[in-house]
Amino acid sequence: MSAPTASMQAVLDRLAAEDAGLGDPTLLDPQAGRALAALTNLRWNADLPKVAEARTVMQAGMPARLVVPGNDTGGEAILHVHGGGWAFCSAATHEGAARRLAIACACPVLTVDYRLAPEHPYPAGLEDVLAAWEARDPARRWSMAGDSAGANLALAAMLRMAGQGAALPAMGLLFYGVYGADFGTPSYIAHEFGPGLTRAKMQRYWDWYAPEAARGDPEVAPLAATDAALAALPPLYLNAAGLDPLRSDTEALAARLAALGRSDRFDLAEGVVHGFMQMGSALPEARDAFAAAGEAFARKPA
Template sequence: MTRAGDDIATAPIDLAIARIRAVYRNWNRDTTVARMRSDWDAAFGGSTAPVKYERVSAGGVDGEWIIPADAPEDKAILYFHGGGFRIGSVASHRELLAQIALAGGCRVLAINYRLAPEHRFPAALDDALAAYGWMLDQGLKPDSVVFAGDSAGGNLVLAAMLALRERGLPLPVSAVLMSPWTDLAATGASYVSRAEADPIHQRPMILALAKNYLGGQADPCDPLVSPLYADLKGLPPLLIQVGDRETVLDDSVMLADLARAAGVDVHLEVWDGMIHVFQMFGAELPEAHRAIASIAGFLNLHLHIKTERASS
């Protein structure tokens, strides 16, 4: 609340935006990829959540278990972080991962899949599939695993499920997508209609990240590159969360429409006034806490963790 003569109070969403811009403003054309990655990890990597962390090699892919107290060993989330296939890591997402693990009462395995430009498509997808195969080799059942990811990680969630389906391999029981990047050709109308509202992501930046990932060798409309162009029939239930201010809003809205048309059970949440992957900003945004609570409800619907605890 403000009083006469006071400066207008800073809105919580503006605090989140300021955190992102504080990182971006230090970058220019000469900034190395290594510097971008270390800056991003440093800006978003802290967490004091009461969970246990265990490093692991998941089928040869560097990963980390995030384990809340009393989490069942026979259920898990496999998480793919965002960052445009260029930056981001388990470290940069550790607080978000911890909050999802705590809210859902479930272990999370997050992986550091290979990033571009050093490792272009399909390296990240290969790592995602290797990690899932490793989880199954450890004794986890497909109906006890949920895939989850944000932005480029949401792309990997979908691409991995499509690849598994095409190979006749078992799919996870469900999937959670936060601001998923589903169209590397960036054709959605929201790239224009939300250009002024989105404080960070514009279409030229999105296309540059796509080129960095593909290296001019792959078709941006390949379904395993852009799941928006896939036949989505047979995918498990999806929870999609996206902010209303995002240029990539239509990547979620169009995906939800196509998935429903293909007979997929889809729940789409469009969060008013929110930005790309707003769930990462729990320190600033009450909406982030509510969104994670919604994710926890979806996890319980499919993994039945809280239901089983209540009946035991």
């Protein structure tokens, strides 16, 4: 098992000190867990990158956060689906990530507050993402992005669109996503107890989101999609964190896409934990990851 990078270890030491005694939010009732997750994520919104505009809007009846970078080229936009185990986090907790993504891709990023589990299990969040997509501004060419459970929802939405023959995003940017419910993968075994995300936490998130009987549905666990369904997806950019129980999910998805002859880019960020891109104010590897996503975005087909 690889070790954390020096900068990642410094952040982990900081978190151990700041969060001592707070406990595991997935062991609390959902409202209390959500509040705790919000507080611990909002720390990363210190020293936010400057953008030309940042405001709250409504998108398909949902609150959303729109950030427009100063380097906006005028033609593109990204619908961003935040992570948090389908149960936690919001556009507010992911403000820093949205701003860094907007600057890296030189276009506005819209993050929606979709309904959360367990009060609203599958398919509520997915339906909200699809509704937000349908309400997009037709004056721009849109792509879709997501991290963790948000990457799951973004990929599921693209599978639904492709299956229906609907207009697809120009590109999908998927960061350390959860694409299957196999808790015996190499990375689940290697990083069962973290650091950070653990196998037990992921099992609780899954229990909140979808019953076991539903997990063979590709819209719930996209690794269950057929080769034909994966082949129909738009160009993708994938990354994974080296010290993450979910790493094998992305590795499996990348391998299947490559076997289909696709040229999707996959980057493995060694020595960092799940959710590392949230930590852009303190972690150079997070800033590097946004830069890499921006490079891939700039090279997507016209």
